[in-house]
Amino acid sequence: MISRAQFYLLTVNFTLGTTLFVTINEIIQRGKRDAWMMPLWAGAYGMLAALLWILLLRSSPGKSPVQIAREAWGPAGVIVGILYLLWFCMIGAWALRNVSDFMNVTIMPRTPPSMFHVMFLLVAGYTVVQGTETIGRLNGIVTPFLVFPFWTILMLATVDWDWERLLPAFQNPWEIFRFTSLMGFPFMETFALMMLYPKVRSGAAGALLLGLASAAMSISLVVFMVTGLLGPERAGRILYPIYTVVQEVELGDVIVNIHSVLIVILITLIFIKLLVLLYAAFETIHQLFRPASRWPHLEALSILLSAAAVVIYENPIQNRVLNGAITIAYDVFHTILIPALMLLSLRLRRALQSRPRRR
Amino acid sequence: MWMLYAVLAPLIVLQAAWLIRKKMYRDTAVFAAVSLSGFGLWASIASGRPIILNALIGRIIDAAMSLLSG
């Protein structure tokens, strides 16, 4: 069992995970000077979706979504469980591939991507085997090492701040509604945390909602700062604007070239995301089939995820093009449609079951 | 290709054999299912004809959408 503070931190780190370097470019490209408002809308939408999930999990306390699928639909629930397993694996593969792309482009161009994937999976697998408490505690310990250096570096970079880059403001606050694909990622992926939800001692709902809100505000603040430091023209074109912001930090002549600190922070953040996803996949297998052993299944998942990470997309350009088309449908299916249907059928079933008793 | 077999095959086969010896048949089935699908994916990569997953998902979604609307 993990505490609600640990669950809150897991929510924040999971949501921030890949967002900080995968979507910032696109958000600023679409939203320009008002781009910082887009994560706020997306976060609000994510919180609404989270309310649905909380309703679902409250209707069967102590059960994870996969177990609820079994309860609601019996044997057909196994199919839903497998769908969720595949979904967790796909998102995990996406996260792994994002990390290896980032590392290859910026600082380690010759390392084969699969090395990154395998290393991450090994460490994540070892952590998952230890159990839920380890995940919660590990995240709790690691978070200060992420938060303080990250914001300190961004503060150091503000010597180059120029308000002119953000004016005229508020030209298009509703921009995000034209780019619905940005709504889905990353907030809908937070559904993976629902597999951890039953393991929280108390107050999980509040922690989840607060975590989503905090993550949305963090992303918004980061977008705001990147826009103010690079300007929307550059930030919308540079692939990893945070990396460029940190690269250009120069305090006197001594503190230069500190971007490797940022890379370590980003790697750790992605690792947390991968950890949760691997845990979700592992728990799904356990809850669906109830095997007795642990390591072999993590080994199997590692083989699957390492392969999927290589083929999840052909190249970043194809990824970006297809992302706009498929993310929203893929995520909505798993995080809105199925949970809503499960909730409905649970309610119906309970209503039908309780009626004969009343007579 | 052979490197793929050399690395993955022992991992899968030895692990499955260990599971069978411990008489955990259900475990073996689950393990086999997941790891063999991973193996299949790796084989497609190694043979030069990778199954690109997001394109696959896109096709499934397109098919589903046309089924719903058509």
Next chain:
Amino acid sequence: MSRRQRAAAAVLALCAALLTSCWDKVEINELSLVSLAGLDRDPESGIYTVYLQVINPATGASAQGAPGGEQSPVYTYAASGKSLAEAQVTFYKLLPRRMLLHHTKAVLISERAARQGMRDYMNFSELQPDARTSIPLLVVDGSIAEVMRTFTPLERNPADSIVSRLDLMYDFTLKAGRRIELRDVIERVEREEMVVIPIVAATSKTGHLNSFDVNAEIDANRNQLRVSGGAVIRDYRMVGRLNEGDLVLYHVLTGEKGRFVRRFPFRGGHITVNMRSRRMEQRLDWQDGKPVVRIRLQFEFSTIAMKEYFPQTLDELKKLEQHLNQVFAEELKTFVNKTRGKGWDLLRIRSLLHRKAPNLPDPDQAASEAEIKIEVETRLRGMGNLGRLYDGAGGEP
């Protein structure tokens, strides 16, 4: 050891493969640290020439008295190609160590390449993940091949020499600005503004000197580089120059804060004033539907340079300040009219209009029609060491 410990040890040992970054490690003595980069393009053949000035690691405090003569502090390599990337990899025909662009201190671009257009260089620069665009860009007046092969006395690394001069010029003379980096050029041009970057040139040479000769030569005005003047950039192209006097006025009008010395006409003669720019405010007013830009400048001046005249009473001081206000405002207005006459919107009026009145139908038209009013306010703050000047005959005629 328990199973858990064994598993942990195995995982850690395997992760060690990533720690040593087997594929990406480069020892530092396998690197060539580039400190100055130069770019040129021949307009007829379209061939790019890239110059790289690489630091010689053998020079340093310990190598000063080394036997075998003096080593050059930097080595310049040049390579050509039909595109920038081709030119860059051609370096390995000559360069024995891996290029590290991350510590480049400045980029020089030849005037003819600047006039052709710098957009491709900017794109190329931003595409490289390890080249920073937060370094100054200078235009070379004259032959870039010569400038890249020129030593500098006192500060032996030419890139350091150039960059420290830019800082000193900004602090003491306002003849260089702060926003002279590659990324500033990109940002300004993308916002359709103009930017002014410094010009570097080689001073007169007394022959083909090597580093030892330059460091042993007492005449430091010759055989080295000079940074002076500004190149006006619009749309990634160099469109003109500003001389030093105008460059100070440009920096003052765009709100740079620094000290400078200026000679103003005063009572039939001249007076030299050491001034410091304090504030620059741009305000947009509307008069009869036309925009009026009011620029208010605040300066402090010091008597430290005023050897010609010294106010003794408050009244005289007030008159001096008013005189300076008026004369300086006139000079600024002349400068602004001159540059506007060339069609240069150096004060970024168009951007101001875009920020304050985003819904104008034709911002370019409005910007060129806008009336500019300049108000100068000077105030005496600092003092030299004299309370009263020496008088008597023997002053300059």
